Amino acid sequence: MGSRVTIRDVAAVAEVSPATVSRVLNADERVAPELRERVLAAVERLGYRPNSQARSLRTQATRVIGLIISDIQNPFFTSLVRGVEDAAQASGYSVVLANSDEDLGKEQQYLRVAAAEQMAGVILSPASSSRTRIGELVHEEIPVVTIDRRIAADVDSVAVDNVAGARQAVEHLLQTGARRVGVIAGPEDVSTAADRLEGYRAALRAAGLAVDPELIVRGDFRIDGGHRAAARLLDRPDRPDALFAANNLMLIGTLDAMAERGLTAPADLLLAGFDEMSWAGFAPPLTLVEQPTYEIGRLATQMLLRRIAGGTAAAEHVVLEATLKVRASSDLVRRAV
Amino acid sequence: MGSRVTIRDVAAVAEVSPATVSRVLNADERVAPELRERVLAAVERLGYRPNSQARSLRTQATRVIGLIISDIQNPFFTSLVRGVEDAAQASGYSVVLANSDEDLGKEQQYLRVAAAEQMAGVILSPASSSRTRIGELVHEEIPVVTIDRRIAADVDSVAVDNVAGARQAVEHLLQTGARRVGVIAGPEDVSTAADRLEGYRAALRAAGLAVDPELIVRGDFRIDGGHRAAARLLDRPDRPDALFAANNLMLIGTLDAMAERGLTAPADLLLAGFDEMSWAGFAPPLTLVEQPTYEIGRLATQMLLRRIAGGTAAAEHVVLEATLKVRASSDLVRRAV
DNA sequence: GCTGGGCGAGAAATCGATTTCAGAAATCGA
DNA sequence: TCGATTTCTGAAATCGATTTCTCGCCCAGC
Numbered sequence: 001m002g003s004r005v006t007i008r009d010v011a012a013v014a015e016v017s018p019a020t021v022s023r024v025l026n027a028d029e030r031v032a033p034e035l036r037e038r039v040l041a042a043v044e045r046l047g048y049r050p051n052s053q054a055r056s057l058r059t060q061a062t063r064v065i066g067l068i069i070s071d072i073q074n075p076f077f078t079s080l081v082r083g084v085e086d087a088a089q090a091s092g093y094s095v096v097l098a099n100s101d102e103d104l105g106k107e108q109q110y111l112r113v114a115a116a117e118q119m120a121g122v123i124l125s126p127a128s129s130s131r132t133r134i135g136e137l138v139h140e141e142i143p144v145v146t147i148d149r150r151i152a153a154d155v156d157s158v159a160v161d162n163v164a165g166a167r168q169a170v171e172h173l174l175q176t177g178a179r180r181v182g183v184i185a186g187p188e189d190v191s192t193a194a195d196r197l198e199g200y201r202a203a204l205r206a207a208g209l210a211v212d213p214e215l216i217v218r219g220d221f222r223i224d225g226g227h228r229a230a231a232r233l234l235d236r237p238d239r240p241d242a243l244f245a246a247n248n249l250m251l252i253g254t255l256d257a258m259a260e261r262g263l264t265a266p267a268d269l270l271l272a273g274f275d276e277m278s279w280a281g282f283a284p285p286l287t288l289v290e291q292p293t294y295e296i297g298r299l300a301t302q303m304l305l306r307r308i309a310g311g312t313a314a315a316e317h318v319v320l321e322a323t324l325k326v327r328a329s330s331d332l333v334r335r336a337v
Numbered sequence: 338m339g340s341r342v343t344i345r346d347v348a349a350v351a352e353v354s355p356a357t358v359s360r361v362l363n364a365d366e367r368v369a370p371e372l373r374e375r376v377l378a379a380v381e382r383l384g385y386r387p388n389s390q391a392r393s394l395r396t397q398a399t400r401v402i403g404l405i406i407s408d409i410q411n412p413f414f415t416s417l418v419r420g421v422e423d424a425a426q427a428s429g430y431s432v433v434l435a436n437s438d439e440d441l442g443k444e445q446q447y448l449r450v451a452a453a454e455q456m457a458g459v460i461l462s463p464a465s466s467s468r469t470r471i472g473e474l475v476h477e478e479i480p481v482v483t484i485d486r487r488i489a490a491d492v493d494s495v496a497v498d499n500v501a502g503a504r505q506a507v508e509h510l511l512q513t514g515a516r517r518v519g520v521i522a523g524p525e526d527v528s529t530a531a532d533r534l535e536g537y538r539a540a541l542r543a544a545g546l547a548v549d550p551e552l553i554v555r556g557d558f559r560i561d562g563g564h565r566a567a568a569r570l571l572d573r574p575d576r577p578d579a580l581f582a583a584n585n586l587m588l589i590g591t592l593d594a595m596a597e598r599g600l601t602a603p604a605d606l607l608l609a610g611f612d613e614m615s616w617a618g619f620a621p622p623l624t625l626v627e628q629p630t631y632e633i634g635r636l637a638t639q640m641l642l643r644r645i646a647g648g649t650a651a652a653e654h655v656v657l658e659a660t661l662k663v664r665a666s667s668d669l670v671r672r673a674v
Numbered sequence: 675g676c677t678g679g680g681c682g683a684g685a686a687a688t689c690g691a692t693t694t695c696a697g698a699a700a701t702c703g704a
Numbered sequence: 705t706c707g708a709t710t711t712c713t714g715a716a717a718t719c720g721a722t723t724t725c726t727c728g729c730c731c732a733g734c
Contacts, residue, residue, distance in 0.1 A: 016713080018691080023713090030712060053690080054719090055690080056390050057691075075410055118388075355684090360683090368682075395689050395723080
């Protein structure tokens with residue numbers, strides 16, 4: 001019947017009271033060295049492991065942080081998860097992972113679970129910037145840090161400078177010779193999508209080019225949506241001479257659509273995307289705006305832990321840099337690279 | 338200060354005892370309809386949510402199942418996770434997800450967490466068939482179901498018939514005209530890898546061909562390993578005329594290695610792999626042995642829930658079918674498909 | 675009319691830890 | 705030497721639920 005060994009058993013073996021055992025285990029200094037020894041020996045001998053339910057019932061605090069991701073399948077999140085786990089573990093916290101799958105309903109449910117389980121804190125990549133509701137967590141006073149995307153509520157966030165990243169990519173396309181750059185943008189209510197679109201516009205304006213609304217098509221940050229959006233752009237009589245996909249999965253959809261039409265980059269058009277695609281295997285190598293994903297996870301966790309420890313300052317918004325990696329898909333000269 | 342509303346508050350408002358509130362909430366029949374009404378109204382009005390720590394401390398049972406995956410980044414697991422979540426949720430359980438990253442140390446740590454948190458059960462895709470240790474869970478009498486891979490211990494498992502799947506793929510390659518089929522096999526201590534290699538051998542034997550050990554190279558089920566293994570095969574003076582990669586990530590590595598050498602399938606050699614690759618975007622479309630991933634997750638969860646409910650029969654091993662999907666990468670005739 | 679059985683509801687025990695409180699022993703200062 | 709602190713330890717309260725125990729009441733049966 002499992003976790004049979006309780007603190008009383010340890011106390012009995014060590015011939016002390018349960019209170020003393022608890023003190024020893026919680027690094028309370030004022031315990032005689034001799035008793036401490038006896039307790040530790042008993043713990044060792046019995047293989048005692050404190051019952052975490054009982055502990056957190058009493059202390060009203062768990063050492064678990066929730067990590068709610070909008071799309072686990074997206075490799076962007078994988079190394080981010082590692083950053084979170086490493087930082088959390090270093091402070092003795094464990095991480096539970098959930099996949100909202102860009103679904104507001106699922107997201108809501110996980111947020112409820114986090115509140116019900118009284119998790120110490122939550123790191124969230126919100127499915128929507130305007131419709132995600134963290135009310136339950138706020139009510140339970142559970143701190144929240146958003147990653148990758150911001151939300152309306154006043155909480156900490158960690159993200160990259162999406163405007164600058166997208167702008168760099170589009171400016172690069174223009175410098176390489178593109179004149180009509182199509183963009184496969186993300187969903188309207190995701191801040192990341194809005195920012196990247198803004199970067200696209202900024203690049204055009206800086207180059208003195210008009211923003212043609214016909215060249216802006218929205219996808220859903222997933223493969224299918226990217227495929228449909230790219231198809232619409234590619235089937236225009238005046239086909240764009242470059243495409244910028246606002247995230248990695250939509251870039252895959254774009255590659256699909258191009259393959260169907262027998263088009264290749266950079267020969268037929270230039271191509272750039274956002275977010276890592278370490279699955280590799282793509283020909284040609286793709287020009288991408290890359291994010292420091294591990295770092296995002298690590299920083300977000302540290303901010304969260306500070307909040308948990310009791311920081312009550314105003315919400316902090318950390319903005320990291322995204323860097324453009326030019327590769328063959330957008331580079332006529334270095335095509336062979 | 339969060340979850341302030343306790344069962345006593347509800348009891349006070351409804352003017353009954355806490356015991357009665359508990360009975361109403363746990364569907365105990367013998368409560369007068371009138372009191373039941375009052376209790377439900379009070380619960381509603383106060384927004385009462387039972388404290389799950391307190392509950393599971395008393396009942397000695399959580400409604401959480403752990404899902405420990407060997408590589409989250411592998412899309413194979415994504416729809417499997419969905420299958421688990423759907424089935425768990427239908428029975429009122431929540432799922433916590435962990436990524437062992439094919440690392441025995443991490444795996445061990447998560448297993449320990451599962452034991453410490455007294456999870457109701459664990460679904461595990463073990464990092465190793467021989468070195469994974471589930472002793473702690475067994476000790477706590479926490480049921481375990483392994484997926485995708487088997488382990489030495491006597492626990493339930495759900496997997497596909499990897500031998501038959503691999504055999505089908507290799508037989509297909511032979512029928513399409515291949516004579517020297519190279520295989521990029523998986524790690525020695527993973528049952529899945531051993532089975533698929535066995536299927537490869539069986540196909541050759543059935544065709545009356547000798548098994549050339551030079552054509553068998555081991556990878557690590559990851560992109561890099563697949564890349565190195567494929568490179569070794571491709572650089573041989575007597576290059577194989579077909580390759581079978583034992584999982585999806587190694588197939589990507591194989592594609593990389595081929596691209597570096599200017600080789601394409603099916604023109605230069607035939608190509609087949611194992612596991613879905615729904616990221617698509619690959620040219621040519623790939624011949625793959627596909628698994629019913631969602632179903633694996635769903636079935637594993639149902640088995641686990643039966644164990645949790647108290648089934649004590651002998652370990653059950655469910656074997657599903659994997660089906661070969663022939664696509665252009667191995668099909669000279671239907672190359673245009 | 676009295677007893678016994680059944681049922682519904684509250685009081686209290688319980689789960690396993692932490693923490694407060696109080697008392698005994700040790701230390702210190704005068 | 706004695707009283708006043710301080711230090712250490714154990715007894716008991718506590719966290720918030722569930723569950724056992726107990727009691728009062730009602731009704732049926734003899």
